Amino acid sequence: MQAKYPAVLTIIIAIFLLTACGGEAATPKVETPGDSESAPASDTPTAIPIWRYVNSGWVSPLDAPDANAFSKELRAVIITSNLEMERFNRATPSKRTFGTGATLGRPEFPGSVVLAVYLMWQPFQGDPLSVVGLTIEGNRAVVDLELDEDAQGREYPYLFAPMTMVMVDRSEFPEQGPVEFEFRLDGLAPVIVSDSLE
DSSP states (O other): OTTHHHHHHHHHHHHHHHHHTTTSOOOOOOOOTTOGGGSOSOOSOOOOOSEEEEEEEEEEOSSOTTOOTTOOEEEEEEEOSHHHHHHHHHHOOEEEEOOOHHHHTOOOTTSEEEEEEEEESOOOBSOOEEEEEEEEETTEEEEEEEEOTTOOSOBOOTTSEEEEEEEEEGGGSOSSSOEEEEEEOTTSOOEEEEEOOO
16 A cells, blocks of 8 residues: 555656646757747847947036026036146146046047036036937037936035036048037927037
């Protein structure tokens, strides 16, 4: 009698396993190149941005006598030479930045165009302003900006303007004529700056 229990137990386990597997023997699936299930979800590779990070943080520009604690104004500067970079640095002497030696050394003029944008005067935590898109069509460039509402970190006072600075190769722009840059940030009127890039 006791010898029958292992046999009955083995039959019960076998029935259970067959039921769990759908009653079919496991067979390996061979996928062909045309099999839709073997294709990746997206064949389109992620596009690499044409801009590169240079610097970000906060600045306190000197050319803002008409701004006050309640101002919310976007300003942009196009930098195409070492002299223009020095002028921008002199115009924004108070800075708290995140750029490193590697990122700050990226612009090599005249082969680079630097886009510097800052927002007066909202206090923010973290590094809230960033470039999220750049499209160039002929002599017009549209720069999309994003403001991080959930930034973390120490809150800075209104006299510091959140700033971001990115670099684009000069070869991305047309050779002739000035280029019109339109900087867009949700909730604010676009800022348009025209530059000959010379």
